[in-house]
Amino acid sequence: MSAGLVSPLVAEPAASCPPPYLTLDQARAAADQLLSPSGQGAPVDDALLLKIERFLRMEARLLDEEKFRAWYNLLAEDLFYWAPVRESRYRRDKRPEITYAGMTFFDDRKADIDTRLKRLETGMAWSEDPPTRHVYAITNVEAFETGVSGEYEVHSIFTQYRHRADYDASTLMGRRRDILRADGSSFLIAKRLILLQQSVLMAKNISVFF
């Protein structure tokens, strides 16, 4: 396959009708899929892996450049976008560390991302003016078949450095588990689990996407 990605930079802003809301059961099922034992499917072939890597690199560049609406258009209508809070637990603790019902940094559907972007678009999000400069590195990309045709389980690591005024800098690192869905010659992000390593977030906010 050739990697003829449609450039999202020229894509239209989101449609005005709100995307569907996931029911509680659908959200739980999405969480379960992202938390279930991973890397079980067959690895995708090298050509597809390359295409997925190119997609993730492009996505990171859109976020670096604050092309948020272009990034938004990479999100599936039934998006489940989830960054649960971690907790330090004893190894003997048998409770699952992460459950759908717990605290999160993000537990968003596509409509929630739209709300977040609308905040930025008001021009009155003071904590982003002057803007944060950020840079993402996406590494350790692995991709597997899921059993659903055209959907791939994709693992990656992100490093996200940001700096604003004076000494206001922060680095966050973590793992992502995505379900990417083939969409023409590109992909849509259908589900994303963001696993930060910090149980106490060492920053005043998360004014960024992952």
Place this chain on the structure above:
Amino acid sequence: MTLDASSYIDLDKGWVDRRIFWEREIYDRELEQIFARCWLFVAHESQVEKPGDFAITSMGEDGVIVARGQDKKVRVFLNACPHRGNKVCFADSGTTRAFVCNYHGWAFGLDGALRGMPEQKLYEATPGFDMKDWGLKQARVETYKGLVFATFDDAAPTLGDYLGDFRWYLDAVLDVEEGGTEFLPGATRWVMNCNWKVAADNFAGDIYHALWTHLGGAKPTLDAYGGVKIDHENSYQVSVNGHGWEFGNNMIGNAATMGDRELLRYMKSRAETIAARLGDFRKNMWGSVSSATIFPNFSFLPGYFTFRTFQPKGPRQIEIMAWTLVPKNMPEDIKDRFRRGAMRTFSPAGILETDDGENWENCTATNAGVVTRKQKLYYGLNPKGGDVEDGLPGDITRGQVSDVNQRAFYRRWAELMDGRTWAEIPMAPSQMPVLEAAE
């Protein structure tokens, strides 16, 4: 160190000296005079539901364990081994039979008592050593409708007297439904480089900032309701013993910022039941534009969602521990919508919280300048608000845009910082009968 706190504030003139947000000496005195003496929120009972359950938190900079014993009693004790000082609990929460220090293996029960250690015979053969003398230091513990508070001061008044008539307002959060309340699982924790009072005084009485700070975050969710608006006639500030609560009385607002019409529908559907329980006035406090602080550092947005402590970590840093509180009997789907609403608004990535952190850090950091920190801050806003209906307890004024609660917060701060005994600190007598707990 002696400190004449009145030289740092003049509430008649309406100013607060900026040095109280910066200087180490003042901060150290706060730990002694405020955090080691006041009743501090440590947990919701639902966090330690069953015998053996524990959760950790801080009282000032003292790390503590909150644990439910086999006798079902909730106790609070220092998370520090009396042998060499190491922690005895290393997890944020869990279930256990004992807390065992990693250093030499001293083991403590759920009641904090020393139960045993390796080579125990050597200790037993040591003249003068008695196991009973070396348990984990206990705090006094009392609860109010699910909220667990603790203090290390034996001379402190009872929790009931400390909260006073603030309890009458707290019922508008804690007693709206049969069955009481619970925290949803887990705590969100994050650090912010600001003085703890910057955050605590904001929640005690600063709705004013919402009209500017939160414009960006509020617009996408509140425009449908006419934008961020304050009803100066139908809103109040009330304070009791340094605790402050500013609120509209129209049952919309905070709830609407969560951007979920299902939640508003649900709250409206409960209005009659809540009114029957608490009366019309308090019914209208649930989910209105409002915020509150229980002195010194336990703050919440009334009616639902974020409850948090602003834990002091030095004069220029706090750790926020935040939970989501909901009525226990609420339908599961609605609980989930509240949880998601809280995450989307008031959490580190929330569309409202992100702008607060930015302000609070800069309000603190500017004090690095010696000229800057000798300046005063104006806390004098005091518009004439008109009479308040009879029968509302506490120091209550009409109009929620005012500095009156924040001045009351700093009055209590000064009384404690002066080193007065509890007997010398005025406590407002409780006027209102307290409803029996819902459970």
